[in-house]
Structure formats: C-alpha cells, structure tokens
Amino acid sequence: MTARYMGIAEELRDAIMRGEYPVGAQLPSEAELATRFAASRGTVRQAVAVLATEGLVGSRQGARRIVLGRERSQSFAELHSFAQWARAMGYRVSGQVLQQRRRGAGATEAVRLALQPGEPVLSVLRLRSLEGEPVMLERTVYAGWIAPAVERIEPGCESVTQALYESVGLVFAYGEHLIDAVAAGVQDSKLLAVRRGSPLLRQRRVTTTHEGRPVEWSDDRYRAGSVTFSIRNSVDANPLVRQMGDLRPAP
Amino acid sequence: MTARYMGIAEELRDAIMRGEYPVGAQLPSEAELATRFAASRGTVRQAVAVLATEGLVGSRQGARRIVLGRERSQSFAELHSFAQWARAMGYRVSGQVLQQRRRGAGATEAVRLALQPGEPVLSVLRLRSLEGEPVMLERTVYAGWIAPAVERIEPGCESVTQALYESVGLVFAYGEHLIDAVAAGVQDSKLLAVRRGSPLLRQRRVTTTHEGRPVEWSDDRYRAGSVTFSIRNSVDANPLVRQMGDLRPAP
DNA sequence: TAGTGGTCTAGACCACATC
DNA sequence: ATGTGGTCTAGACCACTAC
Numbered sequence: 001m002t003a004r005y006m007g008i009a010e011e012l013r014d015a016i017m018r019g020e021y022p023v024g025a026q027l028p029s030e031a032e033l034a035t036r037f038a039a040s041r042g043t044v045r046q047a048v049a050v051l052a053t054e055g056l057v058g059s060r061q062g063a064r065r066i067v068l069g070r071e072r073s074q075s076f077a078e079l080h081s082f083a084q085w086a087r088a089m090g091y092r093v094s095g096q097v098l099q100q101r102r103r104g105a106g107a108t109e110a111v112r113l114a115l116q117p118g119e120p121v122l123s124v125l126r127l128r129s130l131e132g133e134p135v136m137l138e139r140t141v142y143a144g145w146i147a148p149a150v151e152r153i154e155p156g157c158e159s160v161t162q163a164l165y166e167s168v169g170l171v172f173a174y175g176e177h178l179i180d181a182v183a184a185g186v187q188d189s190k191l192l193a194v195r196r197g198s199p200l201l202r203q204r205r206v207t208t209t210h211e212g213r214p215v216e217w218s219d220d221r222y223r224a225g226s227v228t229f230s231i232r233n234s235v236d237a238n239p240l241v242r243q244m245g246d247l248r249p250a251p
Numbered sequence: 252m253t254a255r256y257m258g259i260a261e262e263l264r265d266a267i268m269r270g271e272y273p274v275g276a277q278l279p280s281e282a283e284l285a286t287r288f289a290a291s292r293g294t295v296r297q298a299v300a301v302l303a304t305e306g307l308v309g310s311r312q313g314a315r316r317i318v319l320g321r322e323r324s325q326s327f328a329e330l331h332s333f334a335q336w337a338r339a340m341g342y343r344v345s346g347q348v349l350q351q352r353r354r355g356a357g358a359t360e361a362v363r364l365a366l367q368p369g370e371p372v373l374s375v376l377r378l379r380s381l382e383g384e385p386v387m388l389e390r391t392v393y394a395g396w397i398a399p400a401v402e403r404i405e406p407g408c409e410s411v412t413q414a415l416y417e418s419v420g421l422v423f424a425y426g427e428h429l430i431d432a433v434a435a436g437v438q439d440s441k442l443l444a445v446r447r448g449s450p451l452l453r454q455r456r457v458t459t460t461h462e463g464r465p466v467e468w469s470d471d472r473y474r475a476g477s478v479t480f481s482i483r484n485s486v487d488a489n490p491l492v493r494q495m496g497d498l499r500p501a502p
Numbered sequence: 503t504a505g506t507g508g509t510c511t512a513g514a515c516c517a518c519a520t521c
Numbered sequence: 522a523t524g525t526g527g528t529c530t531a532g533a534c535c536a537c538t539a540c
Contacts, residue, residue, distance in 0.1 A: 003528060024365075024463050029506060040530045045507085053304075058425055058463060061507050062537035066463045068425055079484060114275070174309050174319055179480040181432035181452035181473075199450030199475075201432035212275050212309060212317045222432075224450075229430040231482070233330060254509060280525060291511045296526085312526050313518035 008037050008047035016056055016067055026064040027057060055232025069232065080172050080207060082128050082136060082220075083159035091130045097155035098191070099125040102147060112206050112217040113143045122147035126160075127191055134192050135226045140218040146170065173210040179203050179229060182221065192223050199224040256297035259288050263298060267307055267318055277315035278308060306483025320483065331423050331458060333379050333387060333471075334410035342381045348406040349442070350376040353398065363457050363468040364394045371395035373402065377411075378442055385443050386477045391469040397421065424461040430454050430480060433472065443474050450475040 012033075015021055028036070033044045048065060051057045059065040079085065086093035104118040113121065121141050128136040142150050149168045150160070157163050164170040182202045189196040201222040208214045263284075266272055279287070284295045299316060302308045310316040330336065337344035355369040364372065372392050379387040393401050400419045401411070408414050415421040433453045440447040451472040459465045 005528075031506080040532095042531090043529060046528080055425075055427070058461070059507070060424075060461050060537085063461075063506070063539075065507085068459070068463055069427070173311075174306075174485045175483070176306070176320070177482045177484070179430060179452075179482070180478070181450040181475045183450050183475065197450075198448065199432040199434045201430075201452075208319070210309070210311050210314075212319055224432045224434065227431070229480075231428045231430070232426070233428070234425045256509075282525085291513095293512090294510060297509080310526065311518085313520080314525070315519095316526080 004039060005043050005046035005050070008033070008039065008044065009050040011037075012047060012051060013054075013056065016051075017070055019070075021067045023067050023069060025067050027067065029064060052234075055234075058234055080175055080205075081159055081161035082138070084161065086130055092132070093158055094129045094132070095156065095158055095160075096127050096129075097124060098127055099123070100151070100155075102144075105141075109141050109217055113141065113214045115143060120144035120147065122150055124150065130226070135223055137188055137191050137221045138218060139220075140216050142216050143214060146215055170215065171210060172207045172215065174212070175205055175207045177203055177205045184221075188221055192221070194223055201227065201229075203229075255290060256294050256301070259284070259290065259295065259298035260301040262288075263302060264305075264307065267302075268321055270321075272318045274318050274320060276318050278318065280315060303485075306485075309485060330428075331426055331456075332410055332412035333389070335412065337381055343383070344409055345380045345383070346407065346409055346411075347378050347380075348375060349378055350374070351402070351406075353395075356392075360392050360468055364392070364465045366394060371398065373398035375401065381477070386474055388439055388442055388472045389469060390471075391467050393467050394465060397466055421466065422461060423458045423466065425463070426456055426458045428454055428456045435472075439472055443472070445474055452478065452480075454480075 012021075012027070021027060027033075027048070030041050030044050030048070033039075033047075034041045037044065048057060048059070052059060052065075056067065056069055057065045058068050083093050083095065100122070102120055102122050105113065105115050105121045107117050109115070109121060110117040110119065115121070121144055124138075124140045124142065126138040126140065127134055128138060146164070146168075149164055149170070152167065153160060153163045161172060180202050182200050183197045184192065184194050184200050186196065188194070188200060189198070192200070194200075201224060203220045203222070204218065205220070206214055206217050263272075263278070272278060278284075278299070281292050281295050281299070284290075284298075285292045288295065299308060299310070303310060303316075307318065307320055308316045309319050334344050334346065351373070353371055353373050356364065356366050356372045358368050360366070360372060361368040361370065366372070372395055375389075375391045375393065377389040377391070378385055379389060397415070397419075400415055400421070403418065404411060404414045412423060431453050433451050434448045435443065435445050435451050437447065439445070439451060440449070443451070445451075452475060454471045454473070455469065456471070457465055457468050
C-alpha cells in the first residue's frame, strides 16, 4: 500500500509535467488541495514537501507555492548504480572487471569503511561503457564481509548493485559523494582512451547499509563531456557542499 | 522568534557534534525526545527531519534512528556565494572584475534567464582568489533588469551577493547547478595560472529569486584540487542527478 | 484585511524491526 | 509481544504576503 501523500504528490507532479502548472505559475492553496483530494492539510503539506525536495516547486510564507521546474530528480538507485542510471536514461550499458584481488585495508580505506587498518578488503577495477564506448573507470574497495558475494558475481555483470541485492539481499541505503576534477593518469588514459593529463570528472563515494554500515568506497572517473551532475537547491534545502580540496590523500 | 523544532534540531545536532551520539549510534526514540523537550511528537519529527536532510541521521520504519555523520551541510548562501562560503571556511578571499559589458542575450542565455533572444544582459568576468591565489574564474550573465545594480558594485568587491542584497534587497532563493570537468582554454589557463588543457572543475548555475525569476547564469571554473563538492543522499532523499553531457552547447 | 503558508498539538492506527 | 517510526486527522494560532 503506497501512502496517500505519495499519490497526491504524483498527481501534482504529473500536472506540472503536463504543463497544467507551467514554470513560474502558482499552485493551488493547501486548503484548496485538501478539499480537492479529500485529505487533511497535513497530508497535503507532506505531498508538496515531496515536490519541494525534488526541486519542482518552491514556497515562502504568506505566498502561494510556485513551480520552479519540470525535470524530476533521479532515484537514489539511479545515482548510486551506474547501470541503473544508464538504463533509466535509455542507454545500452556494459561493464568489465579488469582486476580483482583481496588485500589488507590501507589507512584511508580503513577510515572510510569503518575498519581497522589491515582488515581484509576486496579491491576491484571495472571499466564501464555506454553504447560500447568506455566512459568511466571505477576503482572500488569492498569491506571484507561482503567480499565473497562480490567475488561470486560474473566479471561482465552489468549491475553489481542489483546482483548483490538478488544474491544476498544487500540494500545500499545511504551515500556520501565527493566530486572534483583530476588529470588522467597513466592507467586512466589507457583504459578510457584519452590523452594523459586530460580532464576527468571524479566521483568518490562511500555507500552504507540501512544500519549505517559501510559497504564500499569507490573512486569513479568519467571522461570529460560524458556526464554532468545536476543539483537543485534553495535557501531552505541545501544538499550540496563545497569543500577545500586538500583534505584527504589520494587513494 | 525561531521555531521550536529548529531549537530541538540544534540541540540534537550539537549532541552529535560533541560525540554524545557517535557515528553508528542510535538516537533516542521520538516519544522519549518529545518528553525530554516537552514538545509534541510532530514537532520532534520536524526536528529530526532537519537532521535527516542534513545527512546527519538516517531512519527506517520500526527501528531507531541512527547517526550517519558529523559534518554539517553548508547553507544555501555559502553554496551560492563564493565569498560567503570562503569566509565561513575561514579563508581570506578576494575578487576582481576583469571585464564587464552590456550586450544582447544569445539563444542559450535567453533560455536560461527566461528572456527573449536579444534582450539586454550584462556580462561579467571575475577572478576569485583564496589567500591571494587565483582559484576560480567566473563568467556571469545577469538579466538586464538587475544590470544597473551590478554596475554600481565596485570592481574589487568581495561578495556580489551581499552587495546586491544591501543595495537593492535582492535575495537569491533557488539555484540549479550543473557540475562537470573541462579542459582549461586559453583565457582560463592564463588567468588561473595553469597549463592549457589541464583539468578544471566547472559549475554552471542559474539562480532565481523567491518568485522564480532568473537573475544570473554563470559558468564558474575551479583549478583542479582547489575545491570539492560533497553530497549526502539516501534512498529517501536524493538531490543529486547525473546527466549525459551532450545536452547543451558551450556558452 | 483577507488569504496563505509555517508551526504546533493530541490523538489515532498501521507497518515494520526486534527480541 | 512490544516498541518504533510512518501516516493521517482536526483543529489552533501566528507570521507573512498581497491587495
């Protein structure tokens, strides 16, 4: 059973997508929506809060809500998983494991994965492609407790996220992402077919379970021009953070 | 008067920062917090919702909330304004206008700023420095209606955002940001003192008023290694979006 | 001044986690 | 079986916007 407010949010989102409420237009008042959907004002507020965090509408005390945009944010799965994102966008995606080996956790990795230095981890190098073109190089370190399940995945598997869910029921629930630009190194340039020193978009991330237990720590590098990250924010909700770049050593 | 739930959120946030609830630990139940703060459960839920969108705590039905991290997200102002961000981080910041001229809006700019092509805009090139080192090159296009106020700002002004607020009461309320990596061009490399073709982190953004009226469209390029963008997300809340890079022409 | 969103309450029922 | 967070209601008052 899906929640009432989700249904209301969906109806309003559809209306916005259809252009019934064009960008810049006002939404009906909460009271009006409550009547229309035969729900309490609280439920209606939950619904519009969903749209607000999606960046579709904005609001301020005393004035009607306004429509800010029509594109919808992607789901967490689509952000976390390259394959799920690419599929949702309608691209043909493939992946290939190039290296895979167990070793002891380094100092940085241990901190990221909440392990003791030297505890076993699984290091994997994967090349991801869109429409047959190599687009992203992924260097992932998995915590030891999930390593067996990762090793059972076939090397050409498209979606590791999905494989881990299906094999051991693992759900990625929270992520932290660090985004910056780096120059392509020797290995990067060879595998991504770009010149050495050319710009790459780097996304480093830690992903954890529902319980807050870190599962993986990854360094993903995208060929310049292949992908863009997009964020909507407001005075009220601000997910994005800018940091000085000298905070952590290269992995 | 600040809201009750904000105060509760602050107390809980402080407790997390102090390590009273370390990363991975559980928060008290809503009922317990309601008693402790002499507030209703709804108000307590508003408070923990704040912490959840800040990425500090996570939650799932049936289980206690857990602490995910200790770093707090920055404010919208700190994301939008280079100067306000740098100051909040404790850096000495400076800026210099290198070029400034009025012209007609190009096709892309017109779309971004919700103008007709050819309508007047103000184009400004600024170099931003941290601790005296050039770090970011900012190419901003302002909508014509705000141009006079921008032109009155002195060329060495640190914070344009603050200047516009103080002079005409302009408030930046919503932003959309596109983040990717590009190679330094001729002008980039000269002004940022890097080699041609070296990697830059690019942030393009549109900022609008409370009413949803676009104010500026900007292309900011950071020297690699100088800044990192950081995002926390979860299955529930997902502000970040990844897109194919071939969507829009270079400005 | 009237309308609107922001805040807060007190209570209820349900779905899920934990033991 | 018990506790927990997720959802929903009905009402109230306030701060702010728009006119």
